[in-house]
Amino acid sequence: MSTLQNKNTQIEFIAGNNEFSLIYQQRLILRHTAQAPCLWMGKGEADIDMFRGNFSIKDRLDEKVALTDVKITAQPAGWDLHFSRGDTLSASLVLTTDDSGRLQLKVQNDNRAHNRIWLRMAAQPQDHIYGCGEQFSYFDLRGKPFPLWTSEQGVGRNKQTFVTWQADCKENAGGDYYWTFFPQPTFVSTQKFYCHVENSGYMNFDFSAADYHELAFWEDNATLRFECADSYISLLEKLTALLGRQPELPDWVYDGVTLGIQGGTEVCQHKLDVMREGGVKVNGIWAQDWSGIRMTSFGKRVMWNWKWNRDLYPQLDERIAQWKHEGVQFLSYINPYVASDRDLCAEASEQGYLTKDASGADYHVEFGEFYAGVVDLTHPEAYEWFKNVIKKNLIELGCGGWMADFGEYLPTDTFLHNGVSAEIMHNAWPALWAKCNYEALQETGKLGEVLFFMRAGYTGSQKYSTMMWAGDQNVDWSLDDGLASVIPAALSLAMSGHGLHHSDIGGYTTLFDMKRSKELLLRWCDFSAFTPMMRTHEGNRPGDNWQFDGDAETIAHFARMTSVFTHLKPYIRQAVKHNSQSGLPVMRPLFLHYEDDARTYTLKYQYLFGRDLLVAPVHEEGRSEWSLYLPQDTWINAWTGETHYGGDITVAAPLGKPPVFYRADSEWTALFGELRYL
The missing domain is CATH 2.60.40.1180 (Golgi alpha-mannosidase II)
Incomplete structure (x- = not known):
């Protein structure tokens, strides 16, 4: 055995006959022997089927082979490790440090036809593991595998529940514990290091074994980065320095609740008047149907043509100015798809701005009784066009914010302008969508004044998404998909580098005889007063749900809790500032x-x-x-x-x-x- 040490980077490499140990700042990262190899490779073909954002993912795997033999070559900047098994199977692992001194591992299969990699990292039985994006069912991830793929979060999200079974029977929409809008290949160990993977293809991080973590990559290469720290706070500071941090929130966010209202200008005015007369502190009206509505069997849906609907919202521009003068912002809605039966889709199609199918025609996705084209955000001109839609139709109208919805629906069989496989771009898509919204604010000088919030995310969302929300919880008390699930979601996201999070007060998904009760709405309101933002949602079937103006007691409850929230304004604002400066999340484990x-x-x-x-x-x-x-x-x-x-x-x-x-x-x-x- 021989020991090689790099004192500047605190890397220790202990090598012997066909075996080695990699120690980084006194943490054992990799251990390899012929009997317990750390690297495996194989060949597979992904079988991915999407229906309305719900994915069935299988791997037709031809082989998975342990690379038992390793040849080690010292280099000035690190080590080259050549793994093999016989004469035909081989891969390389380059061990070095990046420009910031982080440990960097680059793995590459020598034969590109071998498009699967499994890397086994050393672990200790007592380790706890956190992160992997937004995880709703588990906060400590130890003991389970976590496939990383952005998708609908699922209805129920627990295969043991009746609701999940019903949703699965209807359209494979029940989900499982790992389904999430915001996966991320980043985890934090209680050994006080983080591991971040730069890839965006399908991955599976399996933390079930006692003495190793197995990271699976559906690509022929992978790049991993590691950093250590003496405290978790310092570790998050380092992680967010790598990934980016959220800017501070607009000051108006702390001035009350944002009321989710639909139905037109006068409906908004009436409900605003009722709530303010009841003593509720209101900072905004969020009208997701500002562009019109489409009725479906699922319920009332937004018209995906991102223009002010003057029939449903007459004189909205004047009313926005009035409300803003009164300290009430108007928030709208947009997503990166355009309804195929409306003029924005026709304009995008004429310019060649939509993603394509195999024949070169525009690819249209079925979204539940209507179709929409996918704006190709990898096409520079399409990206600028859609950014200008945001600038002209939302920002110029006077919107103080909007929900930047979806991002997780990119089909894997569509074709993109940049030539990258949609399977590889799928996870990266939400961050690209966030970047488009962020730049619209940045280029109009509205950062810090206007807010957009997203449900879907990936690596890079930290830089660009000004606020996350938890997506579409059931209007129930279930642990995996109700009020409780929002708490580990916020904490997991915090350990993944995104420190701003909130949820729909009362939940959203209203299916299978669910009805939001008054008690649930009030408990959710209590919780939301201790998050960075308070915002309500009527749900997909408003008539089945108890609403914020349901009776005088409910209005009084909102008056009390918005008073609590606004009273804490200087404290919350300071916590948000710390998040923007150092990556210390607002909601913390x-x-x-x-x-x-x-x-x-x-x-x-x-x-x-x-x-x-x-x-x-x-x-x-x-x-x-x-x-x-x-x-x-x-x-x-x-x-x-x-x-x-x-x-x-x-x-x-x-x-x-x-x-x-x-x-x-x-x-x-x-x-x-x-x-x-x-």
Whole structure:
């Protein structure tokens, strides 16, 4: 055995006869022996079928072979490792550091026909793993595989539930625990390192084995980067320095709730008046049907022709100016597809701006009783054209923001202008869509004033998406797809480098006899007051759901919780600023600040809101008390003033007073103490 060391990068490489260990800053990253090889290769053909954003993915795998033999060559900047198995199967792994001193591994199959790679990273049985984008069912990912593919999140997302079975029977839409709008090939280990993969093809990160993590790539190459730190806070700072950070939010976001309203100008005005007369602090109206509506069996759908519909919203331009003067923004809606029976699609088609099918004709996707063309964002002229649609039709109209929806529907059998396979571009598509929206703001000088929020994402969304939302939860209490699921989603995204997250108050998906109850809406409202943004949604079937103006008690509840939210404005704004400066997320797992507390690594339904508020949302029906865990510190109940010093506790949790505690030695104690009197 021989040991080679690079003191500047703290890389230690221990090599022997057909074996090696790679140690980076005292963390064992790779271990290879002929009996336990770290690299495998193979050949497969992807079988990917999409229906309305739901994907059936199979691999017709011809072979998976362990590369048992390795030849090691030292280079001035690192090491070249040549793996083989016999005379026909071989791959290379180049070990070096990038310009910022990160450990970098580049794997390449020597024969491009071998288009599958499996890399086994060393692990310890006690490791916890977090990240992989937005994960709704699990926060600690240890013990399961996580396929990484942006798609609809699924209805139910748990194969053991009746709702998921119903959705699967109808259109393969039930989903599973790993289905997500925002996957990302990034994970953080409790050994205090992160691993980020630069690829965008289909991947599967399997954390089920005790002594290794197996990363599978459906490509013939992969590039991985690693960094270590002494604390999780420092690690996130390093990760977000690599991936990018979100800008600060517009100041108006902290001034109340954004009301999701549909139905026209006067409907918006009436509901706004009712809520403000009831004492609700309103910062905006979000009217997703500003471009018109289309009725389907799923419910009321937006007309995908991104122009102001003057019939449904007469005098909207004048009303937007009036509302803005009153401190109320108008927010709209857009996505990167254009309805095939409308004029924007015809214009895009005439210019050659849509993706193509195998025959060279425009590719149209079925979206549920209507079709739409896919704007080819890889085509520079199409990209600029659609960016100008945003500038002219949304920004010039006076919109203070919009939902930049979808991004996960790119079919794998369409053909793109840049010549890259749609299978490889599929995961990258949401970040490209985010970039288009971001640049529209940047080029019009509206960054920091106008907000767009997205559900789909991937590596790069950190740079460009100004706010994420959790997508389409069921209007129910289910752990995998209801109110509870939003909490691990926010925390997983935080550990993937995106620190701004919120959700539809009350959920969205209303199918299979679901009906949003008054209690669910109020509990979700309680939770949302302790997130960076409050926003409601009527749901896809508004008539089946309890709404924010359902009765006087509901309006009064929104008045109370928007008062709580706006009271916390200076505190939330500071947390958002920290996120933009250092990547420290607004909603945080407890272990970021309590590393020595083993219990905090297992908590997925409570979080720190900024540094000094601990929130444990009530996510079960009919509860008046709630049990939670407090790490060792001096905590004060925000509603009673009672002091706690840590451990498991049970507290009263009536509607309007969710379990919230603040640290006694916080600089914000005076602000927090006033919550009791709101």
